Amino acid sequence: DAKTTQPTSMDCAEGRAANLPCNHSTISGNEYVYWYRQIHSQGPQYIIHGLKNNETNEMASLIITEDRKSSTLILPHATLRDTAVYYCTRPTGTASKLTFGTGTRLQVTL
Amino acid sequence: NAGVTQTPKFQVLKTGQSMTLQCAQDMNHEYMSWYRQDPGMGLRLIHYSVGAGITDQGEVPNGYNVSRSTTEDFPLRLLSAAPSQTSVYFCASSRKGTSGGTRGELFFGEGSRLTVL
Numbered sequence: 001d002a003k004t005t006q007p008t009s010m011d012c013a014e015g016r017a018a019n020l021p022c023n024h025s026t027i028s029g030n031e032y033v034y035w036y037r038q039i040h041s042q043g044p045q046y047i048i049h050g051l052k053n054n055e056t057n058e059m060a061s062l063i064i065t066e067d068r069k070s071s072t073l074i075l076p077h078a079t080l081r082d083t084a085v086y087y088c089t090r091p092t093g094t095a096s097k098l099t100f101g102t103g104t105r106l107q108v109t110l
Numbered sequence: 111n112a113g114v115t116q117t118p119k120f121q122v123l124k125t126g127q128s129m130t131l132q133c134a135q136d137m138n139h140e141y142m143s144w145y146r147q148d149p150g151m152g153l154r155l156i157h158y159s160v161g162a163g164i165t166d167q168g169e170v171p172n173g174y175n176v177s178r179s180t181t182e183d184f185p186l187r188l189l190s191a192a193p194s195q196t197s198v199y200f201c202a203s204s205r206k207g208t209s210g211g212t213r214g215e216l217f218f219g220e221g222s223r224l225t226v227l
Binding site for chain 1 (some may be wrong): 113144145150151152153154155158168169198201202207209210211212214215216217218219220221
């Protein structure tokens with residue numbers, strides 16, 4: 001069963017960069033890594049995805065190691081509204097299903 | 111653009127009752143799925159569909175039925191509710207990827223909170 005591993009929780013001061021790691025050591029060469037976040041009890045929200053090159057969008061940056069066994073989601077200037085659970089996931093099995101673990105609970109503080 | 115709409119948002123059932131959670135999307139997405147979320151468990155995939163007339167099981171399908179008669183709708187049926195099905199249910203949709211399943215950028219609904227007494 002393909003899995004990703006993330007720390008349970010992290011803290012970050014407002015205005016600082018939040019770096020959220022994810023381990024996906026068994027990822028295949030053509031599998032993307034996806035990041036989502038869930039604020040309070042809302043539905044998860046897509047953030048970004050990548051294959052092997054670093055990616056950036058208006059929400060975050062994604063750094064993927066050269067061996068593709070791990071990645072880091074970077075929120076460059078975290079705000080209180082970024083407090084959420086962040087999920088790193090990858091497609092698995094037939095139909096490339098996305099499964100979600102328990103993610104990393106990021107707490108942004110003043 | 112409404113995105114993914116789930117109804118009802120809240121529901122209380124008695125053990126043994128049946129009900130259907132509705133999910134509709136207006137983005138013409140081929141892929142749709144249902145997840146449940148319990149405290150400390152993350153999101154677990156119940157059923158998914160890669161197009162009208164095609165459904166398959168996810169991680170925790172027991173006690174749930176689905177059908178996909180149209181591209182827009184993907185209802186989740188509980189035939190005989192049990193307290194273990196007390197949970198928050200999320201519907202999600204996406205475009206189909208090259209492998210035939212999700213392209214990975216899932217759009218989620220706001221959730222349906224179900225309590226079974």
